[in-house]
Structure formats: structure tokens, C-alpha cells
Amino acid sequence: MFGSLRTALGSVEDLAERDGSTSIRTPTTRAVVLVTVAVTVVTIALGKLTGTAVLLLGLLVFLPAFAAALCTPRQTALVSVWVSVLVIIPVALSGENLADRVTLALFALGFGVLAVYGSRLRIAREMALVSLRSTAAAMQRQILRPLPLLTDDVLVDGVYEPVQQDKLVGGDIYDVAATPWGTRVLIGDVQGKGLAAIGMAIEVVGAFREAAHREPTVTALIDSLEAAVVRHNGYAQQRGEPERFVTAVVLGVDSGAETQLVSCGHIPPYLLHDGVVAAVGAGTEHAPLGLADLVDEPRTVSWFTFPEGATLLLCTDGLTEARSSEGTFYPLEERLTGRNDITASRLTRSLVDDVHAYTAGAQQDDLAVLAVRRSPHRSSNASAPSHPGADPTT
Structure with a gap:
């Protein structure tokens, strides 16, 4: 499954990483990590207080979807792996409701792969739009000079x-x-x-x-x-x-x-x-x-x-x-x-x-x-006659 994550990144993701910093706006990896950890801490704390840890961990499964909408594929993969690990650990440590927990873990893994793939498609589409807009800007400079x-x-x-x-x-x-x-x-x-x-x-x-x-x-x-x-x-x-x-x-x-x-x-x-x-x-x-x-x-x-x-x-x-x-x-x-x-x-x-x-x-x-x-560079002789060829029509 994690091999699928690496495959989903592909060469387009690497190009997005290089070009995205200048052409496509994405959050920094530091910001992504901080937000992901903060959401995780809040979710676990609420789970301890309410006794519904499994249900609340299920909500984390949808966190990669938000990352796919805002982040690079590599950042989305980071969030997906983090969420998958958080969901898999309770499966390994507890035998209660094993079927539900295994289903949730598989869902988290599959959803993470889809999120990375969706992020890759979004970046590719945005790069295409940036390229088209750059072409249009070049055309504008030829039609209407800056x-x-x-x-x-x-x-x-x-x-x-x-x-x-x-x-x-x-x-x-x-x-x-x-x-x-x-x-x-x-x-x-x-x-x-x-x-x-x-x-x-x-x-x-x-x-x-x-x-x-x-x-x-x-x-x-x-x-x-x-x-x-x-x-x-x-x-x-x-x-x-x-x-x-x-x-x-x-x-x-x-x-x-x-x-x-x-x-x-x-x-x-x-x-x-x-x-x-x-x-x-x-x-x-x-x-x-x-x-x-x-x-x-x-x-x-x-x-x-x-x-x-x-x-x-x-x-x-x-x-x-x-x-x-x-x-x-x-x-x-x-x-x-x-x-x-x-x-x-x-x-x-x-x-x-x-x-x-x-x-x-x-x-x-x-x-x-x-x-x-x-023009500040022109001759100051304002009374000089017009250039030859000035239109005589009145």
C-alpha cells in the first residue's frame, strides 16, 4: 500500500514541488505538520474525554482530503501516512471490535492513496492553467505593450x-x-x-x-x-x-x-x-x-x-x-x-x-x-515648428 503511495506521487509531483513555490501557492511543510499534529491532539483529547476514541479517529480519515485540496502531493502523502498510522496502531494493540477497526484502517489507507492522487491531478491542472496564463500574458505584451x-x-x-x-x-x-x-x-x-x-x-x-x-x-x-x-x-x-x-x-x-x-x-x-x-x-x-x-x-x-x-x-x-x-x-x-x-x-x-x-x-x-x-528628455524649445509632414488639414 505504501508502495502505491510512492507510485502515486510520480514525476508530476516532483515538478510541482519545484514550480509550485513560484507558480502555485501551497502551504509550507512546517505549517502542514503543525496543523496535522494539532488536529490529532485535539481529536485524541476529545476521544479520551468522551470515550468515543474510535469514532473520532474515524474523522481523521478525512484529513487527507483537506490536504489534497491545499497541499502538494508530497505533503498530502505525509498527512495520509500519519493518519493511516494513527488508525492502524489501535488495530494492533486491541482485539476489541477488530472487524470495525480493520475496516477503518483499510479505509484510511485507501482514502490516503486517493487523496494523494487527487492532489497530483490538482497540481497538474493548476500548472496547466499557470502555463496558459503565462502564454496569455506574453500575447498581451505583444498586443498591448506594457x-x-x-x-x-x-x-x-x-x-x-x-x-x-x-x-x-x-x-x-x-x-x-x-x-x-x-x-x-x-x-x-x-x-x-x-x-x-x-x-x-x-x-x-x-x-x-x-x-x-x-x-x-x-x-x-x-x-x-x-x-x-x-x-x-x-x-x-x-x-x-x-x-x-x-x-x-x-x-x-x-x-x-x-x-x-x-x-x-x-x-x-x-x-x-x-x-x-x-x-x-x-x-x-x-x-x-x-x-x-x-x-x-x-x-x-x-x-x-x-x-x-x-x-x-x-x-x-x-x-x-x-x-x-x-x-x-x-x-x-x-x-x-x-x-x-x-x-x-x-x-x-x-x-x-x-x-x-x-x-x-x-x-x-x-x-x-x-x-x-x-518627455523629460525632449528639447525644451516649445515654440519650435512642427516636424515636416504635420497634417495641414483643419
Whole structure:
């Protein structure tokens, strides 16, 4: 029987022992021993006081089941052997109720083997989940680059939280590209949720990364994103899936004092400077990506001053449309007041913490919040003209 215990451990258990300390949370062997001994002492003491030692020892048989749910296979085997010995000793020392005691001892041994095997299966399953999550994390780093991101023109920091925590990527997107014409910053939100929305998100991010380095103007970049969304919708239609649109904001920031903005149905950015909070580009929104054919007006660039020391806050509707328990929307502009003089990371983190408190932790949508500041490494010549190729469209 004890040979079966050793066989049940196997090579998977050894791997769990090595990897579990870093990837899978299990109690220490010291803690397992202390708890097991404590439970045993209490059980024996109660048995002496009540005169039902055999019945109470029977309860110890189920102790390996708890170990199987929390511990490594080796720790579970330790508990199983301990319980088996405690049950077998009374069989060897007493002839009373021998049949019952032998049955209990055999049950303890068999249950111990099953507990070790169950622990082995649990560890293997958890390791598989850890591996899958590690793969998903690597994919996320390729789809959405880890923040903060620094270029010669800007520092971008922020927080990204998909509503489904088991998915590291959602329908909200962002990216930053350092190009010969300055830095382009993208934030967007794909209509809908689920894997289909993630597919569209990947399509738009990929198109942005390619076109940002090819197109000299922001409007041409937007046209490339529009074409990518239309193309993806064409494929979706062939598969019988619904078409989707994408709201987005694209910024063009260079060494000049003026910054370019094109808003495609997205929430306008907020400029925080000298204690003032103001929406920029409000009222100049154009049709979301994928819906350009429904309107006659072409998308144009808005210009605004982005001074040194100022912060641009970009977000998705996971922030602005978050609701309290009373059903009221999160008052973003009001909550931005007084947050001018903190770092970009603290600004975005404090906003996300605040919205979690406002909604009592009930996150209703994907959430992306970016804070954009002039790079500390850039030239201080704020009056310099824009890079060649700045979009002349107004």
C-alpha cells in the first residue's frame, strides 16, 4: 500500500514541488505538520474525554482530503501516512471490535492513496492553467505593450483592466509609436465584448503600428485604420458574424507646442494644467472607425496647445460610464480637479482606485486610462515648428 503511495506521487509531483513555490501557492511543510499534529491532539483529547476514541479517529480519515485540496502531493502523502498510522496502531494493540477497526484502517489507507492522487491531478491542472496564463500574458505584451512607454516626445503611463479578469486582453486598445513625424498615440474601444471584439482590437493595433511609420499625416493614418476595420468587418460578414465599429482618438505630438488630435467618436481627452481641467477636441468628433461611409464629411485634425508640465488624460468609457449603486455616472471631470501635480502613474492609478470605490468594485466594462506628458528628455524649445509632414488639414 505504501508502495502505491510512492507510485502515486510520480514525476508530476516532483515538478510541482519545484514550480509550485513560484507558480502555485501551497502551504509550507512546517505549517502542514503543525496543523496535522494539532488536529490529532485535539481529536485524541476529545476521544479520551468522551470515550468515543474510535469514532473520532474515524474523522481523521478525512484529513487527507483537506490536504489534497491545499497541499502538494508530497505533503498530502505525509498527512495520509500519519493518519493511516494513527488508525492502524489501535488495530494492533486491541482485539476489541477488530472487524470495525480493520475496516477503518483499510479505509484510511485507501482514502490516503486517493487523496494523494487527487492532489497530483490538482497540481497538474493548476500548472496547466499557470502555463496558459503565462502564454496569455506574453500575447498581451505583444498586443498591448506594457506601460509606461517613453519616446523623445512623450511619456505615456496608465492602467489597463479588462472586465473579464481571466482574459488579459479586452476590447479596449492603446499604443504609442515613435515616428519620423513625431509620436503618435492611440486609444480606442471596440464595440462589444468577447473573442470577436479582441480580434478586431488586434487588427486595429496592428494597422496602427504599420501605418504610423508609413503615413506622414495623422489623417492618412486614420484612413489606414478605417480601411483595416472595414476589411476585418468584411471577413466577419463572410463568417456570419456581426460587423463592429471602433471609437478612437489619435494624437500627433512632436517638439512643437501644438498637438494634433483626431477623434473618431471617442471620449475627448482632458488637459490638466495650472489647476485647470479642460476637455480638448470636444465637439470635433467624427464617425467611429468602420462608419466613415455613413457620413459625407471627411475626418479632420484639431489642434490644441500642449504645454510643458501639462498632462493629457485619455480614457475609454469603462471610466466615464461606470455607475454607482444609485445608477449615476462617474463624474470624471469633477474627480480630475486637484490631481494636476501628481505623476502620470499616480494620476491614473488614483482614478482607477477611485472609480472602483465609486462602483463598489462592480466593474462593468473594459477600462483603459492613459496619462500623456511631455518627455523629460525632449528639447525644451516649445515654440519650435512642427516636424515636416504635420497634417495641414483643419
